[in-house]
Amino acid sequence: MKIVQRSLKCLAIAILMFLPTSIFAFNAGEDGGQVSGKQEVEAYIVHHLKDSHDFNLFSYTDDSGERQHFGVALPVILWSSEGLVTFMSSEFHHDDNGHVIVEKDGLKFTKIHSKIYELEKGATAVSFDADHHATNASKVLDFSITKSVVGILLIGLLMLFWFSRLAKQYKKKQIPTGFGRILEPLVLYVRDEIARPNIGEKHYRKFTGYLLTVFFFIWILNLAGLTPLGFNVTGQLAVTACLAIFTLIIYTVSGNKDYWMHILWMPGVPIFVKPILAVIELVGAFIIKPFSLLVRLFANISAGHIVLMSLIAIMFTLKESLGVVGATSLSFVLSFFLLLIELLVAFLQAYIFTMLSALFIGMAVAEHDHEHEEHAHEISSDVEDVRGDFI
Amino acid sequence: MEPVTYNLIGAGLIVIGAGIGLGQIGGKAMEGIARQPEAAGKIQTAMIIVAALLEGLAFGALFLGK
Structure with a gap:
């Protein structure tokens, strides 16, 4: 019975994810009907990756040779x-x-x-x-208020609506309805599989709110980037840098005595190694950790958008050699399967960002057993016992 | 050769290295899961974390080389 329930949940998520795919493929055919040259395609992709001051849905050249734009001014x-x-x-x-x-x-x-x-x-x-x-x-x-800001505000409002509705339903002791049914297993997943094992039973409650917010923010914005609205919010360095700085602030502020001890004066190593390790640890904590978080998200999403748009551009660049039908169907098939991978990437990147944030926070709040030197002997004998079982 | 070409060779080398690394991680994880199917969840999580760290390194290199 549980398997049936779970597969139904998966199916619902899959259908929800397929919707933007089909719309995107459909709209892309109409978008930019006059794009032909390689340079023009490149300019179009570069323009898409950047933030823009107006919300342009599509543009075309009309019969009198004038460029017509369809969208909203911001x-x-x-x-x-x-x-x-x-x-x-x-x-x-x-x-x-x-x-x-x-x-x-x-x-x-x-x-x-x-x-x-x-x-x-x-x-x-x-x-x-x-x-x-x-x-x-x-x-x-x-x-x-640029296009990315509109995207962030829109997703923020949607999240506020969805999650306050979900919370209200729990207060009335109802089973969640509508989109809440998709959110519920994900909320539980983030709490039980990401926050709890990485941060530890004692502290995880305090940080679950942040981890949930970051997870859904990134995931929903990644998905919004695959719709024909053409958001590229999580592919903006400023946005990912800001998210990484949030994580940096949280694990720096909540770091306990042991954490700073391990950074500044590593116990258990010879004294002349301690300053060297302190430099390495400081660089790691303040530069490498946030940098790896921000570059990973930015590069993954940007790369996905570039490849996706290049595949869509096949229908213009290969029009001469394959014919209209051939080029369009090739581009449709390729971009369709790439979109499926991108749906996975959208989830995976949100998961990894949340996971690594939880891991870093967990390192900062972890409580070390101070008597481990005395108990070291017992522990090693325990390990040998376990090994003995295997051999 | 033009400098752009060197960039592309560098990017290719990065991708080869990252590919070997990811292959190792994925292969070993598969082996581990085959040996101990009940630990599949834990192995998968660890695998994804290591793959993410590797990916961060590769993307960092690509990003700096651009």
Whole structure:
């Protein structure tokens, strides 16, 4: 009976995961109908990987040769040399090369490669040097609601809705309904398989909240990245770095006496090795651990998006040699199977991030048995007993 | 040769190394599970952690070499 229940749960998750797959494959066929050259495909992929100031769903070239964009403009919030400036991103008219200049409160702004620049006083157009860097414009502090921010807010609100609903149902002693039925086994999984064994029975409760939040945040945003909305939030270095810094702060703040002892003055080694080990441990705790967390998530998700979009681009790049039907069906089959792998990767990366966070926190709060020197003899004899059983 | 080509050779070497490492981890884990099927869950968890650490190293190298 339990197997039937579990397989039903798996089936529900699988169906939910298939939905975006089919929509994505369908939409990709319509998206960017005029993309043809290799450079154009590359530019499209690079543009997708970056954050953008407007929420563009698709664009096409109409009969009169004009580029038509379909999407939503987002607010641009800047802290310029004269204070706060806000306007809508539609005022840039989808220009990304510094041609369109927006004038607001006597200041001039332009957008070059997804970055907003403020022009110097008196300048009317951007001038570039040999390396295509703007010479008469400087970067401004950009607090805009960009596409990634929209994604984070959207997923945050959805999570708030789902989990508060789930909590309410538990308060009324109901069985969870709807999407809560998918969330419940995952919540239990994170608590019982990730938090409890890695952090330890005594402390795990305090950190389960953070681990659950991080797990669902990454997982749902990874899945959102596979929908035709085209979010690439967990593939932004800033987002993954921020998540890694959260973990860094948590395990640094909650580290106990033994943890700092093991970092700064490792017990049980010769005295001249201790300073060397302290340097290694400090670099490991403050640089390597968070760096490995942030690079892994960023690189996995970006690589997945690049490969996926390259496979979708097959239908344009191989159109001449394979014909429209051949290129489209090849690209459909390849991208379909890659999407299945990406669904696995979306879960796996959320799992690994949570798992390693739990492991690092567990290292920081682990309580060491101080009498282990006296008991060392007993333990080693225990080990021999166990070995004896095997041999 | 142009510097870009060297980059690509380096990336290839990284991928070969990571591939050998992942193969070792996966193979040994399979062996372990075959010997002791009841410990499959624990072996799998440990395998994923080690694979993740290796992957972090490989991605770090690719990232720095870019």
